[in-house]
Amino acid sequence: xxxxxxxxxxxxxxxxxxxxxxxxxxxxxxxxxxxxxxxxxxxxxxxxxxxxxxxxxxxxxxxxxxxxxxxxxxxxxxxxxxxxxxxxxxxxxxxxxxxxxxxxxxxxxxxxxxxxxxxxxxxxxxxxxxxxxxxxxxxxxxxxxxxxxxxxxxxxxxxxxxxxxxxxx
Amino acid sequence: xxxxxxxxxxxxxxxxxxxxxxxxxxxxxxxxxxxxxxxxxxxxxxxxxxxxxxxxxxxxxxxxxxxxxxxxxxxxxxxxxxxxxxxxxxxxxxxxxxxxxxxxxxxxxxxxxxxxxxxxxxxxxxxxxxxxxxxxxxxxxxxxxxxxxxxxxxxxxxxxxxxxxxxxxxxxxxxxxxxxxxxxxxxxxxxxxxxxxxxxxxxxxxxxxxxxxxxxxxxxxxxxxxxxxxxxxxxxxxxxxxxxxxxxxxxxxxxxxxxxxxxxxxxxxxxxxxxxxxxxxxxxxxxxxxxxxxxxxxxxxxxxxxxxxxxxxxxxxxxxxxxxxxxxxxxxxxxxxxxxxxxxxxxxxxxxxxxxxxxxxxxxxxxxxxxxxxxxxxxxxxxxxxxxxxxxxxxxxxxxxxxxxxxxxxxxxxxxxxxxxxxxxxxxxxxxxxxxxxxxxxxxxxxxxxxxxxxxxxxxxxxxxxxxxxxxxxxxxxxxxxxxxxxxxxxxxxxxxxxxxxxxxxxxxxxxxxxxxxxxxxxxxxxxxxxxxxxxxxxxxxxxxxxxxxxxxxxxxxxxxxxxxxxxxxxxxxxxxxxxxxxxxx
Ligand SMILES: Cc1ncc(C[n+]2csc(CCOP(=O)(O)OP(=O)(O)O)c2C)c(N)n1
Ligand SMILES: [Mg+2]
Numbered sequence: 185x186x187x188x189x190x191x192x193x194x195x196x197x198x199x200x201x202x203x204x205x206x207x208x209x210x211x212x213x214x215x216x217x218x219x220x221x222x223x224x225x226x227x228x229x230x231x232x233x234x235x236x237x238x239x240x241x242x243x244x245x246x247x248x249x250x251x252x253x254x255x256x257x258x259x260x261x262x263x264x265x266x267x268x269x270x271x272x273x274x275x276x277x278x279x280x281x282x283x284x285x286x287x288x289x290x291x292x293x294x295x296x297x298x299x300x301x302x303x304x305x306x307x308x309x310x311x312x313x314x315x316x317x318x319x320x321x322x323x324x325x326x327x328x329x330x331x332x333x334x335x336x337x338x339x340x341x342x343x344x345x346x347x348x349x350x351x352x353x
Numbered sequence: 354x355x356x357x358x359x360x361x362x363x364x365x366x367x368x369x370x371x372x373x374x375x376x377x378x379x380x381x382x383x384x385x386x387x388x389x390x391x392x393x394x395x396x397x398x399x400x401x402x403x404x405x406x407x408x409x410x411x412x413x414x415x416x417x418x419x420x421x422x423x424x425x426x427x428x429x430x431x432x433x434x435x436x437x438x439x440x441x442x443x444x445x446x447x448x449x450x451x452x453x454x455x456x457x458x459x460x461x462x463x464x465x466x467x468x469x470x471x472x473x474x475x476x477x478x479x480x481x482x483x484x485x486x487x488x489x490x491x492x493x494x495x496x497x498x499x500x501x502x503x504x505x506x507x508x509x510x511x512x513x514x515x516x517x518x519x520x521x522x523x524x525x526x527x528x529x530x531x532x533x534x535x536x537x538x539x540x541x542x543x544x545x546x547x548x549x550x551x552x553x554x555x556x557x558x559x560x561x562x563x564x565x566x567x568x569x570x571x572x573x574x575x576x577x578x579x580x581x582x583x584x585x586x587x588x589x590x591x592x593x594x595x596x597x598x599x600x601x602x603x604x605x606x607x608x609x610x611x612x613x614x615x616x617x618x619x620x621x622x623x624x625x626x627x628x629x630x631x632x633x634x635x636x637x638x639x640x641x642x643x644x645x646x647x648x649x650x651x652x653x654x655x656x657x658x659x660x661x662x663x664x665x666x667x668x669x670x671x672x673x674x675x676x677x678x679x680x681x682x683x684x685x686x687x688x689x690x691x692x693x694x695x696x697x698x699x700x701x702x703x704x705x706x707x708x709x710x711x712x713x714x715x716x717x718x719x720x721x722x723x724x725x726x727x728x729x730x731x732x733x734x735x736x737x738x739x740x741x742x743x744x745x746x747x748x749x750x751x752x753x754x755x756x757x758x759x760x761x762x763x764x765x766x767x768x769x770x771x772x773x774x775x776x777x778x779x780x781x782x783x784x785x786x787x788x789x790x791x792x793x794x795x796x797x798x799x800x801x802x803x804x805x806x807x808x809x810x811x812x813x814x815x816x817x818x819x820x821x822x823x824x825x826x827x828x829x830x831x832x833x834x835x836x837x838x839x840x841x842x843x844x845x846x847x848x849x850x851x852x853x854x855x856x857x858x859x860x861x862x863x864x865x866x867x868x869x870x871x872x873x874x875x876x877x878x879x880x881x882x883x884x885x886x887x888x889x890x891x892x893x894x895x896x897x898x899x900x901x902x903x904x905x906x907x908x909x910x911x912x913x914x915x916x917x918x919x920x921x922x923x924x925x926x927x928x929x930x931x932x933x934x935x936x937x938x939x
Binding site: 199200203204207208211215246249250253254256257258259260261262 | 474475478479482483486488503535536537538661662663665666667670
């Protein structure tokens with residue numbers, strides 16, 4: 185508990201899919217001054233009406249424990265899991281990256297996309313929209329490389345993550 | 354087969370009755386008229402008409418804290434709901450179980466800036482344990498029952514149910530209270546056995562132990578308080594209480610060190626500073642208790658027992674955490690202590706008590722009484738002595754008088770002391786006293802007040818008159834916002850910016866205007882007679898007790914200081930200037 189290093193944690197939260205639940209979670213973070221680096225949410229169990237929220241946050245161990253305890257205290261929260269601590273996990277993010285370029289730069293953007301296994305999902309004579317999936321730093325690297333080639337727009341989903349192995353949340 | 358249906362308002366009333374509600378504190382308005390119509394048609398639920406919605410919340414808090422039941426409030430939409438916000442947060446900070454029904458514009462108008470529309474669930478989300486907007490009458494009975502369950506279980510708190518007007522007039526079948534486990538909300542009651550084992554080993558091995566006990570003991574109930582007393586007696590260890598914990602352990606027990614924290618006793622704070630094992634039970638290491646964090650109990654191993662996991666390791670990292678209901682955990686601890694035939698270290702304990710007695714001998718609450726002017730401490734001391742042995746309940750406002758009340762009153766039982774601790778809400782005491790008096794019609798209920806605070810909800814004198822509540826209001830009138838003046842003296846060079854209470858009303862006449870009795874004490878020689886008369890009169894009384902304007906509340910740990918850097922009295926002020934860091938704290 186004396187560890188004061190600030191680390192990044194990915195937290196998965198299973199909640200009732202009801203009005204206001206996201207506001208509760210976000211309000212808790214802003215009200216208590218916690219970080220949100222990314223947040224994703226969607227319904228994952230239509231029958232039980234459960235949604236899964238994935239939050240990437242950072243803080244000292246004491247803060248991270250507080251965040252988890254505060255989240256668990258919210259009435260519509262079913263489960264909170266720290267994917268960074270609770271064993272191995274996979275996390276992915278998707279980005280749509282628009283590059284407007286012609287000539288050599290256009291060709292170069294395609295070449296890099298190929299290396300990153302990004303797909304062109306839209307193309308015009310002067311632009312591409314690439315779809316790329318991967319870990320956050322892979323997306324960061326791809327976007328950085330696209331910058332000098334005519335990057336005009338980026339849309340990212342934020343991280344979704346899941347524990348490896350057979351167990352459920 | 355058609356099921357029998359009721360309209361939403363009937364469903365609410367039926368659910369309240371099924372929850373055992375006897376009293377509602379409220380104030381009507383357009384959005385809640387269907388509910389008021391149902392209230393009119395029945396006589397099982399008693400409605401108390403307050404004069405401001407904030408007071409409805411505080412009254413419900415007083416009712417709840419003096420009975421252990423859930424306090425219930427009904428207010429209208431818009432301004433009714435926003436006026437309730439302070440009281441909701443007050444209940445949140447002090448973990449008081451409240452269900453607050455708020456009116457709302459009809460569902461089809463929500464979001465249209467309709468007349469008296471407010472985003473009540475949005476506004477109250479951070480000031481409630483949970484809140485609901487009921488958009489569909491089918492879910493109404495379930496929501497009301499669930500709200501009571503959430504309010505009263507786990508760490509108690511306020512719950513808001515926002516009720517659009519159309520839902521109140523639409524019909525649906527009523528569903529009775531179901532005890533089925535909630536899908537996601539399941540507070541942990543029983544403590545982890547191995548954590549309890551480890552805690553017991555640490556407790557038994559302590560050389561300089563202290564019990565640090567808070568409002569969680571009282572919230573856990575009378576039985577928990579008895580178990581605490583039993584365990585403290587079994588160990589022979591000293592026990593200090595937080596402002597919220599007063600009465601959880603008998604105040605005049607020789608093992609009680611009195612209150613801990615900013616205005617706590619010297620012996621409590623020194624023992625907290627010097628202990629080697631701290632057993633925190635139902636308290637939350639609040640900044641008013643810990644003082645400067647990096648100097649807090651530097652040599653102590655800390656055990657924390659609390660029902661709220663988010664209270665653990667929040668401000669102070671502890672060595673052993675037991676999450677569970679205090680009463681439940683104490684029961685297991687006492688059993689474990691016996692089963693393992695644990696025994697305290699008698700020699701170490703003896704020298705620890707010798708040290709504590711030396712601190713006690715400083716007599717930190719002493720004050721210089723005179724026969725010319727009433728010292729506020731003297732007034733509280735006499736009030737305590739003259740009411741001792743009676744069926745007395747004390748509420749307070751916020752300020753110096755509150756701290757003096759906490760220091761000089763000794764509470765032998767839980768549920769007798771109602772004060773706004775976490776939020777420090779001026780204006781809490783009078784409405785709270787109303788709630789207490791309603792729950793205990795024959796008891797002596799006293800609001801210990803300041804002349805500034807009492808004016809924040811003085812309109813409730815009218816409620817008191819209407820329901821003939823014999824509440825006593827004992828004003829320590831120092832003509833200053835004394836606590837503000839004290840900080841200005843200690844921290845801001847004696848520049849008393851806006852802390853003088855000019856144009857005070859004549860409190861005796863004010864009492865009479867509201868049909869109450871007004872009494873005044875100017876000199877120490879008059880005090881006892883005035884207090885005795887106040888007690889004897891079977892009507893509401895306001896006592897204007899004129900006290901020394903310059904008196905400061907000591908002991909005091911200035912903000913940003915450590916427990917062992919306490920100011921004991923005026924003579925200390927010059928010697929120990931307050932640090933720059935402390936200046937920015939509240
Ligand atoms: C609603 C509210 N506003 C402001 C404060 C800040 N405050 C704390 S104590 C105090 C002065 C209280 O004066 P009084 O009621 O006369 O009590 P005294 O300290 O003189 O005993 C003030 C203004 C508060 N606690 N609550
Ligand atoms: Mg005053």
